[in-house]
Amino acid sequence: MQLYSTFDNDIYLEMAISTLEKKGVNKESIYAVPLDNRTEERRLFDTIHTADGTTLIDIGVALGTALSVVGASIGFELAWGPIFWGLIFGFIGFMIGFAIRLLTEKVFKKRKRLSRGKSPEVILIVDCEEIQGELIENILWEHLALGVAKVK
Known part of the structure; x- marks a missing residue:
């Protein structure tokens, strides 16, 4: 046995x-x-076959929604109207949220993984x-x- x-x-x-x-x-x-520990760095973007359980768009979707509401409200007084300004502000909010999440995954979580030194x-x-x-x-x-x- x-x-x-x-x-x-x-x-x-x-x-x-x-x-x-x-x-x-x-x-x-x-x-x-x-x-052996993994020698290569983990991929940041998932493929269709593998996923690590983290997402990069969660903060971007939340900020995009919030800023699109603000942009639509402001758009009533601007030249292009509420729909265009809502879309523009939504896209800007999504990009800011995506950049925040990308920064936290690449910089802060990488430092945390390296400092932990898991055997x-x-x-x-x-x-x-x-x-x-x-x-x-x-x-x-x-x-x-x-x-x-x-x-x-």
Whole structure:
């Protein structure tokens, strides 16, 4: 039987390995594989197949709506009328909101990601007998494994 688990690369992984060795699991039966961090920067714009859950147009839509109302109100007194000025102000508001969101994603969130310095995860593979499976699984969960899977 093999148990696969993922851990953050921290002291809990070391504690789990030493506990497994104390419980009778051979060093040759424990295999730890560190995952590499992403070397390339994440794409800012989503494609049709991938999306990261962030949007760049949310602030732009809100500002565009607000400024189009203001522009339509002012447009009653201007030469082109309320419809054209509402569209012009809506477009300007959308562009300002888009620029704000683009700036926050490119500059501020990038700094936050770099300063955090997240360490990569580690996959821990343990070969054992079926009798030891439940004990080893409990040890892995007690030492804050992110996930555990059994293969018989």
